[in-house]
Amino acid sequence: xxxxxxxxxxxxxxxxxxxxxxxxxxxxxxxxxxxxxxxxxxxxxxxxxxxxxxxxxxxxxxxxxxxxxxxxxxxxxxxxxxxxxxxxxxxxxxxxxxxxxxxxxxxxxxxxxxxxxxxxxxxxxxxxxxxxxxxxxxxxxxxxxxxxxxxxxxxx
Amino acid sequence: xxxxxxxxxxxxxxxxxxxxxxxxxxxxxxxxxxxxxxxxxxxxxxxxxxxxxxxxxxxxxxxxxxxxxxxxxxxxxxxxxxxxxxxxxxxxxxxxxxxxxxxxxxxxxxxxxxxxxxxxxxxxxxxxxxxxxxxxxxxxxxxxxxxxxxxxxxxxxxxxxxxxxxxxxxxxxxxxxxxxxxxxxxxxxxxxxxxxxxxxxxxxxxxxxxxxxxxxxxxxxxxxxxxxxxxxxxxxxxxxxxxxxxxxxxxxxxxxxxxxxxxxxxxxxxxxxxxxxxxxxxxxxxxxxxxxxxxxxxxxxxxxxxxxxxxxxxxxxxxxxxxxxxxxxxxxxxxxxxxxxxxxxxxxxxxxxxxxxxxxxxxxxxxxxxxxxxxxxxxxxxxxxxxxxxxxxxxxxxxxxxxxxxxxxxxxxxxxxxxxxxxxxxxxxxxxxxxxxxxxxxxxxxxxxxxxxxxxxxxxxxxxxxxxxxxxxxxxxxxxxxxxxxxxxxxxxxxxxxxxxxxxxxxxxxxxxxxxxxxxxxxxxxxxxxxxxxxxxxxxxxxxxxxxxxxxxxx
Numbered sequence: 001x002x003x004x005x006x007x008x009x010x011x012x013x014x015x016x017x018x019x020x021x022x023x024x025x026x027x028x029x030x031x032x033x034x035x036x037x038x039x040x041x042x043x044x045x046x047x048x049x050x051x052x053x054x055x056x057x058x059x060x061x062x063x064x065x066x067x068x069x070x071x072x073x074x075x076x077x078x079x080x081x082x083x084x085x086x087x088x089x090x091x092x093x094x095x096x097x098x099x100x101x102x103x104x105x106x107x108x109x110x111x112x113x114x115x116x117x118x119x120x121x122x123x124x125x126x127x128x129x130x131x132x133x134x135x136x137x138x139x140x141x142x143x144x145x146x147x148x149x150x151x152x153x154x155x156x
Numbered sequence: 157x158x159x160x161x162x163x164x165x166x167x168x169x170x171x172x173x174x175x176x177x178x179x180x181x182x183x184x185x186x187x188x189x190x191x192x193x194x195x196x197x198x199x200x201x202x203x204x205x206x207x208x209x210x211x212x213x214x215x216x217x218x219x220x221x222x223x224x225x226x227x228x229x230x231x232x233x234x235x236x237x238x239x240x241x242x243x244x245x246x247x248x249x250x251x252x253x254x255x256x257x258x259x260x261x262x263x264x265x266x267x268x269x270x271x272x273x274x275x276x277x278x279x280x281x282x283x284x285x286x287x288x289x290x291x292x293x294x295x296x297x298x299x300x301x302x303x304x305x306x307x308x309x310x311x312x313x314x315x316x317x318x319x320x321x322x323x324x325x326x327x328x329x330x331x332x333x334x335x336x337x338x339x340x341x342x343x344x345x346x347x348x349x350x351x352x353x354x355x356x357x358x359x360x361x362x363x364x365x366x367x368x369x370x371x372x373x374x375x376x377x378x379x380x381x382x383x384x385x386x387x388x389x390x391x392x393x394x395x396x397x398x399x400x401x402x403x404x405x406x407x408x409x410x411x412x413x414x415x416x417x418x419x420x421x422x423x424x425x426x427x428x429x430x431x432x433x434x435x436x437x438x439x440x441x442x443x444x445x446x447x448x449x450x451x452x453x454x455x456x457x458x459x460x461x462x463x464x465x466x467x468x469x470x471x472x473x474x475x476x477x478x479x480x481x482x483x484x485x486x487x488x489x490x491x492x493x494x495x496x497x498x499x500x501x502x503x504x505x506x507x508x509x510x511x512x513x514x515x516x517x518x519x520x521x522x523x524x525x526x527x528x529x530x531x532x533x534x535x536x537x538x539x540x541x542x543x544x545x546x547x548x549x550x551x552x553x554x555x556x557x558x559x560x561x562x563x564x565x566x567x568x569x570x571x572x573x574x575x576x577x578x579x580x581x582x583x584x585x586x587x588x589x590x591x592x593x594x595x596x597x598x599x600x601x602x603x604x605x606x607x608x609x610x611x612x613x614x615x616x617x618x619x620x621x622x623x624x625x626x627x628x629x630x631x632x633x634x635x636x637x638x639x640x641x642x643x644x645x646x647x648x649x650x651x652x653x654x655x656x657x658x659x660x661x662x663x664x665x666x667x668x669x670x671x672x673x674x675x676x677x678x679x680x681x682x683x684x685x686x687x688x689x690x691x692x693x694x695x696x697x698x699x700x701x702x703x704x705x706x707x708x709x710x711x
C-alpha cells in the first residue's frame with residue numbers, strides 16, 4: 001500500500017500532537033490531582049439512605065481547619081439540605097447520593113459537576129475562594145420537576 | 157449539471173429503488189415531526205411560550221431525540237447503504253437481500269410506530285437515553301428491540317449481497333463503497349449488541365415486574381458502550397459520501413482507495429471500546445479505566461486526520477488539473493452552485509469546529525466544565541445535525557432522482573442551495589448560543605427556569621432566546637427540505653447518475669492489501685479491545701454489592 005509523502009508527514013505530525021496532548025491530560029489527572037470523580041468506591045442501599053450514616057444527618061459539618069464535609073441527598077426534585085453556608089476559603093468535600101433516579105450535581109462557575117447515581121456515593125472536593133451565593137443545580141433529566149431542582153451554597 | 161452516461165450507469169431496478177425510497181421517506185417523516193418538537197422546545201426554553209393541552213416539555217424532548225437521533229439517521233443510513241451496495245456490486249439486489257431489506261424495514265417500522273405512540277401518550281418520557289431506574293412502559297423497550305433487530309435483519313441483507321459479490325470476484329477487493337457499507341453495518345451491529353443486552357436482559361424483565369431491581373451502573377455502561385459508536389455510525393455514511401462520491405461530483409478522482417479503507421477499519425476498531433468518556437463524571441468506575449478509554453477515544457483522531465487530508469488533497473488536485481495557481485487557487489474551481497457538492501461541503505466545513513468540540517468533551521478533567529451543559533447539545537447539533545445532516549441532504553438531491561428515474565431540475569438545485577444556507581444560518585445561531593451559554597454553566601435537558609431568579613441563571617436567558625431564534629430558522633429549513641423532497645418525488649422523468657468516484661491512480665486498486673477484507677482479523681481485534689477496555693470495570697460493577705434499584709416514574 002502506497003502512502004503519499006505529504007500524508008505521512010501530516011499523520012506523523014498529528015500523531016505527535018496527540019501523544020503530547022494525552023500526556024498533558026495524564027499529568028493533569030495524576031500529578032496535579034485533577035482526576036475524574038470517585039477514586040474510591042462507596043455504595044449505599046438507595047432505599048435505606050436516610051437511615052444510613054452520614055446521610056441520616058444530611059448537611060455541612062466542619063472537619064478540621066478549613067476543611068468541611070457536605071453530605072447531601074439528591075431526590076426528585078430537590079437536594080437535602082436545601083441551603084448551606086461556609087466561610088470563604090473553605091475546602092468542601094461533597095458526598096452525594098440519590099434515593100430514587102439519576103440526578104446531576106453542578107455548580108456553575110466552578111468545576112464541580114458530577115452524576116448522582118442511586119446506590120453509589122459520588123465525591124468531589126472544591127475550595128471556595130470567592131464569597132457569594134453559589135447555585136447548585138441538577139443537570140440530568142430526572143422527571144417532570146427537573147427544572148425546579150436546585151439548592152444554594154452561601155460562601156461568606 | 158446532470159450528465160447522462162448510459163454506458164457506465166444503467167438505471168436502478170424499480171424494486172431496489174422502492175426499498176431505498178421507503179427508508180428515505182420514513183427518515184424525512186421523522187425529520188418533520190422531530191423538527192416540530194424541536195421548534196416548540198426552543199420556544200419553551202426561551203420562556204416565550206407555555207405548551208398547550210398538557211403537553212410536557214420532556215415529552216417533546218424525548219420525541220425530538222428519538223425521531224432525530226435514532227429514526228432519521230438509522231433509516232436514512234440503511235437506505236443509503238443499500239443503494240451504495242446495489243450500485244457498486246452489480247445492477248440489482250439479490251432476491252434474498254431484497255427480501256431481508258423489506259422484512260427489516262417492516263420490523264423496524266413496527267418498533268418505531270409503537271415507540272412513537274407511547275411517547276405521545278406520555279408513557280415513555282425518559283429521553284432517548286432512557287436511563288434506569290426511570291421506567292417507561294415496557295412496550296417502549298419492546299419497541300426499541302424491534303428497531304434494533306429490524307436493523308440487524310437489514311444488515312444481513314447487505315452482508316448477503318457482499319458475500320455473493322466476493323464469491324464471484326475471487327482475489328479482487330470489493331468495491332470501495334460496498335466495503336465502507338459493510339464496515340458501517342459491522343460497527344452498528346457490534347455496538348447495538350450492548351444496548352440490546354441492556355434492554356433484553358435488564359430493562360424488559362424489570363419493567364414488566366418479573367424482577368424487582370436493576371443494576372443502574374451496568375445499564376449505563378451498556379448504553380454508552382453503544383452510545384459512542386452510534387455517533388460514528390452516523391458519521392461513516394457521511395464519510396462515504398465525502399471520500400467516494402464528492403470527488404466524482406466535482407469531476408475529480410478519489411485520492412487513495414487503500415487509505416480510505418484503512419481509515420474505515422480504524423474507525424471500526426477505535427470507536428467501540430471508548431464509552432467511558434461519556435461517563436467521566438460518574439461514580440463506580442475507576443479513574444484509571446476512564447483514562448485508558450479516553451486514550452483509546454483519541455485514537456479516532458488519526459482516521460479523522462486522514463479523511464481531512466484526503467478530501468483537501470482531492471480538491472487541490474482537481475483544481476490544479478483545471479489550471480488553478482497558488483496555494484488556494486483551487487478553491488475557485490469547485491462547483492459551488494451544485495447542491496450535491498455545496499451541502500456536503502458546508503457539512504465538512506462545520507465538522508472542523510465540531511470535531512474540536514468533541515476533543516474538549518472527551519478530555520478527562522476538562523469535561524467537568526462542559527459535562528451535561530448546553531455545550532454538549534451545541535456540539536452534537538454541529539456534528540450530527542449539521543455535518544451529517546447536510547451531507548445526507550446533499551445525497552438526497554441525487555439519490556431520490558436516481559432511485560425513482562427522475563432528474564434534479566435547476567430550480568430544485570437552487571432551492572436546495574437556499575435550504576442549505578438557511579440550515580447553516582439557523583444552526584450557527586442556535587449552536588453558537590448553546591456553546592457559549594454552556595460554558596457559562598447552563599444545563600442541557602432542562603425546561604425554562606431561572607432557579608428562583610438566581611443571577612447566574614438569569615444571565616443565561618438572552619442566549620436561550622438566541623437559541624429559539626436559531627431553532628425557528630432551523631424549523632423553516634426543515635419545512636423547506638420537506639417541500640424539496642415532495643418536489644424531488646414529482647420531478648420530471650429522466651435518468652440521474654449515481655455518482656461514484658474513480659481512483660486517481662487506477663493501479664492502486666491492485667495494491668489494496670488483501671488483509672483489509674479478512675473480517676475474522678478485524679472482528680478479533682475489536683473483540684480483544686472491547687474485552688480489554690470493559691472486562692475489569694464490568695466485573696467490578698457486578699461485584700461491589702451495590703443494591704439494585706426499583707423502578708420510578710417521575711413524570
